[in-house]
Amino acid sequence: MEEHQSDKTTEPQYRLRSITSWMEEHLAEALSLSQLAERAGVSEYHFNRWFKRTIGLPPSQYQIALRLDRAKRLLRETNLDLIDIANEVGYVNASDFARLFRKASGMTPNDYRQSLHENEESLTK
Incomplete structure (x- = not known):
């Protein structure tokens, strides 16, 4: 009986990991509810409620957070142009991406990248 109970709690966790991993792999794509x-095998209504209750954000906001996290990593670890980063994380328009980035982080992507380089320089002095 205990095994069956743990299977019940493991299935939703596995399904959630599967969905969030899939979202990360398809970050540049427009994902619909x-x-x-459909991937989770439930109705849109139930999926939206379940996802928000479990993650704490609706799927659309979670996707934005994933995109911004990836963009920050690309700004830190690469010399890609802003338009290339915007495209890599699913934004066709670099100015829309920059506006969203600024709203979320309090600085533009270029300011973010520059602050990282300034921090690195001050550490090496």
Whole structure:
């Protein structure tokens, strides 16, 4: 009986990991609630409620957070142009991306990258 109970709690966790991993792998794509719900095998209504209750954000906001996290990593670890980073994380328009980045982080992507380089320089002095 205990095994069956742990299977019940493991299945939703596995499903959630599967969905969030898939979202990360398809970051540059426009993901719809219906796509995600279909992958989870539930209705859009149930998926949206379950995801928000479990993650703490609706799927669309979670996707934005994933995109911004990836963009920050690319700004830190690469010399890609802003337009290339925007495209890499699913934004066609670099100015839309920059506006969203600034709203979320309090600075523009270029200011973010420059602050990282300044911090590195001050550490090496």
